Structure formats: structure tokens, C-alpha cells
Amino acid sequence: MSSEVFIAQIMPIKQKLYRFALRLLGNEEDAKDIIQDALVKVWHNKEKMGELQNLEAWCMRITRNLALDKIKSRKYRMTDDLDRAQEVPATHQQNPHQTAEQSDLMRRVHGLINKLPEKFRTILQLRDMDGLSYQEIAEVLEIEMSEVKINLHRARKQVREQLQNLHVYGIQ
Amino acid sequence: MEYSKIRELLDKYWECETSLAEEAHLRDFYAHHHGELPPDLREAAPLFQYYHAAEADTMPELFTDGPAPWETATVIVRPFWHSWMKYAAVLLMAAGLGYSVFSFQQRRDDPQDTYAFRDTYSDPKLAYQETQRALQILSKNLNKGKEQMEKLSYFHDATEMIQGKNN
Incomplete structure (x- = not known):
């Protein structure tokens, strides 16, 4: 090459x-x-x-x-990058209150995704954030495609439950 | 109606039956929707907005992204007065050289050296007398030295005789 x-x-x-x-x-x-x-x-x-x-x-x-x-x-310390979560662009926000509310919401979503088990989280991110196909995810993680589908389904189910809690009770 | 299509896509999404294009459509819808959403569509809004926002993450420039310093030939143009030390050094050198040439010439033309080549007496008779006097003084002193040397010679001969070398 x-x-x-x-x-x-x-x-x-x-x-x-x-x-x-x-x-x-x-x-x-x-x-x-x-x-x-x-x-x-x-x-x-x-x-x-x-x-x-x-x-x-x-x-x-x-x-x-x-x-x-x-x-x-080196016993890596994963930090919740709050600053980054707050950098979410808020194009249609009219006032600082709404901007802060939106940032808070993004931070909560960031938190709930980060709380997923590593495998679920990675598969969810590869699919929904990087736009990889099931086949590509299977290649990246060196697992079977059926396993990718099962784990993605479970990951989305967990995220949905968390989102429902967030929506209904305002808790994470 | 847009909402019914989104509803349908969301159901498919939770069941992992959506294609990549359909998921991109969902992200796009939630990112650009303004105003109130129907209650059943609100639940997924933060998630897709988060996904959309994450796409905006861009990598800061790596040091390999830009050209290396040696690849860009930058010509630094400084004003004349910035490099004053260079000119000051040249001036100092010139002044030093000039001074040394000047002092060399002065020494060469020094009048003290010229006395040796100048006549001191205008009258030849007087000059002859003076020369005779000087030579007599010289001869007298030489004779003084010779007398001492003769004594040394006797002493030397006597020593050799004692040692029996002359026999």
C-alpha cells in the first residue's frame, strides 16, 4: 500500500x-x-x-x-465527560433555561448509555452512532452476527426502560 | 402523516428491524423537529438527539495533519534594524583594521628611527677626531679585557703543567 x-x-x-x-x-x-x-x-x-x-x-x-x-x-479511570455532554448544540433553544435543561437531558442520556455493560454499549454505539452494519460490528468485535443482533436488542431494551423512567419519573 | 411513519419506524427500531437508512431518518427527524411532539414520540427524543449530537464530535488536529516544518520553506524577512549586531560587528572590524594600519604607518615614519641614518657632524675633521676618540676608548677597553685574559692563560698553562700534559 x-x-x-x-x-x-x-x-x-x-x-x-x-x-x-x-x-x-x-x-x-x-x-x-x-x-x-x-x-x-x-x-x-x-x-x-x-x-x-x-x-x-x-x-x-x-x-x-x-x-x-x-x-x-493502567487501571484507567473512566470519567463522565460532563463538559462534553454540555457542549451539545442547541440550535432551536430560545433561552438559557431551555439550553441548560437540554444539556442536563443529554448528560442523563450519556450516563444511562455509559451504565450499560461494555459489550451492549459498544454494539449500541457502533450501530447507532457510527452507523455500522451488523456484519461490520461482528467483524470489529470478532463475534457472530447473531450475537450482535441479540446484544443490540437487549441494549436497546435496557435503554428504552431507562428512557421511560427518565420520561415518567425524571430519574435515571 | 410524518408522525405515523416515525411511530412505525420507532417500533421497528426497538425490535432491531430497522435499516441503517431508517435509523438515520429517525436521528434526522428528532434533531430537526421543532415544537411539541406527540406524547408517545417524546420518549425516544433525547436518545436520538444525543446520537445526532455525537456526530458533531470531531478530532482535534494531530501533529501529523499539518506539513512538517521542513516541508514549508518559510522566509523570515526582518527589517534592516533588527539585525543591527551584524552591522555593528562589521563596523568594529573595519575600525580595528583602520586603526592598526594607521598605527603601523605612524611607527614606520617615527623620527627617532631616522636619527641613525642622519649625519651628526658637518665638519669632516671634527668627525674624524670624534671617531678616533671613540675607537681609542674602544681599544683601551679591549686591552683591559686582554690583560685579564693573559692572566687566565698563565693560570691555564700552569694547571696543565701540574697535570703533566705538556711533558
């Missing part, structure tokens, strides 16, 4: 990889580091690229493995 091919095929998915790493680590700086490492690893394994069916899924798997290694390596 030449550098032109690398730039044409890998660089466009960089943002998606970053968002994935950011969600796993919850920290912008660490996510940036992981992406640098992942890109270097992809470059070093460029010979394998010809055999791959899905380049994006492969890159996401590399990113995920590196992020999980980082989490394991």
Missing part, C-alpha cells in the same frame, strides 16, 4: 475512529494518542490490507484493541 492509498482509504475514516476511541476512553487526549497508534499499526500491517474485506471494520478493531489495552494497562 502506498501512502496515496493510505491517505485515500484510511484518512477519511479517521474521524469515525476518533469518535469510537473517545467513547471508549472518555478522554480527548487519550483518544488522539490511540488514533495515532492505530494509524501507525495500520501502516505497519499494510500487507494484510489486500486480503481484507472490510478495511473500516479492521481499523475499528485495531482502535478498539488499543483502547482496551490502555484501559487495562
Whole structure:
């Protein structure tokens, strides 16, 4: 793989990889580091690229493995990135009160997704936030497609229950 | 009616039967909807709004994104007076050189050196007398030295005789 091919095929998915790493680590700086490492690893394994069916899924798997290694390596402290949750754009908000309310709501959604078991959370995020197909998710996580569907169904069910609590009782 | 379609899509979504395009449609609907929603559609609104907002996360620039410093040839143009030290050094060098040349010339033309090559007597007779006197003084002093040397010579001969070298 030449550098032109690398730039044409890998660089466009960089943002998606970053968002994935950011969600796993919850920290912008660490996510940036992981992406640098992942890109270097992809470059070093460029010979394998010809055999791959899905380049994006492969890159996401590399990113995920590196992020999980980082989490394991130093008892990574996952932080709820409240600041980021508050940065949610509120385009149709008219006043600061509504903006604050919206930010609070986003923070609660962020919290309830983060409380899901790791597997559920990752599958939900890969599907609903990164827009990956079931097949791609199965490749990233190295599991069966049927398992992806089952876990996604369970994850959405849990999220729905939490959302109902949030909606009806205002609790998380 | 838009709402009935959304309702239908939501039911499919919770059952994991939606396609990626349908899920994108749901996200889009909730992100851009203004005003009150029917009660049954409100429940999922925060979730899809959250998904939509997460798409806005962009990666800060990596150091590899920009060109390396050596790839961009930046020409720094400084005003003339910013590099004053350069000009001051040249001026100092010139002043030093000029001074040394000047002092060398002065030393060369120094009148003290020229006395040696100038005549001191205008009268040849007087000059001859003076020269004779000077030579006599020189000869007298040389003779004084010679007398001492003769004594040394006797002493040397005597020493050799004692050692029996002359025999």
C-alpha cells in the first residue's frame, strides 16, 4: 500500500475512529494518542490490507484493541465527560433555561448509555452512532452476527426502560 | 402523516428491524423537529438527539495533519534594524583594521628611527677626531679585557703543567 492509498482509504475514516476511541476512553487526549497508534499499526500491517474485506471494520478493531489495552494497562479511570455532554448544540433553544435543561437531558442520556455493560454499549454505539452494519460490528468485535443482533436488542431494551423512567419519573 | 411513519419506524427500531437508512431518518427527524411532539414520540427524543449530537464530535488536529516544518520553506524577512549586531560587528572590524594600519604607518615614519641614518657632524675633521676618540676608548677597553685574559692563560698553562700534559 502506498501512502496515496493510505491517505485515500484510511484518512477519511479517521474521524469515525476518533469518535469510537473517545467513547471508549472518555478522554480527548487519550483518544488522539490511540488514533495515532492505530494509524501507525495500520501502516505497519499494510500487507494484510489486500486480503481484507472490510478495511473500516479492521481499523475499528485495531482502535478498539488499543483502547482496551490502555484501559487495562493502567487501571484507567473512566470519567463522565460532563463538559462534553454540555457542549451539545442547541440550535432551536430560545433561552438559557431551555439550553441548560437540554444539556442536563443529554448528560442523563450519556450516563444511562455509559451504565450499560461494555459489550451492549459498544454494539449500541457502533450501530447507532457510527452507523455500522451488523456484519461490520461482528467483524470489529470478532463475534457472530447473531450475537450482535441479540446484544443490540437487549441494549436497546435496557435503554428504552431507562428512557421511560427518565420520561415518567425524571430519574435515571 | 410524518408522525405515523416515525411511530412505525420507532417500533421497528426497538425490535432491531430497522435499516441503517431508517435509523438515520429517525436521528434526522428528532434533531430537526421543532415544537411539541406527540406524547408517545417524546420518549425516544433525547436518545436520538444525543446520537445526532455525537456526530458533531470531531478530532482535534494531530501533529501529523499539518506539513512538517521542513516541508514549508518559510522566509523570515526582518527589517534592516533588527539585525543591527551584524552591522555593528562589521563596523568594529573595519575600525580595528583602520586603526592598526594607521598605527603601523605612524611607527614606520617615527623620527627617532631616522636619527641613525642622519649625519651628526658637518665638519669632516671634527668627525674624524670624534671617531678616533671613540675607537681609542674602544681599544683601551679591549686591552683591559686582554690583560685579564693573559692572566687566565698563565693560570691555564700552569694547571696543565701540574697535570703533566705538556711533558
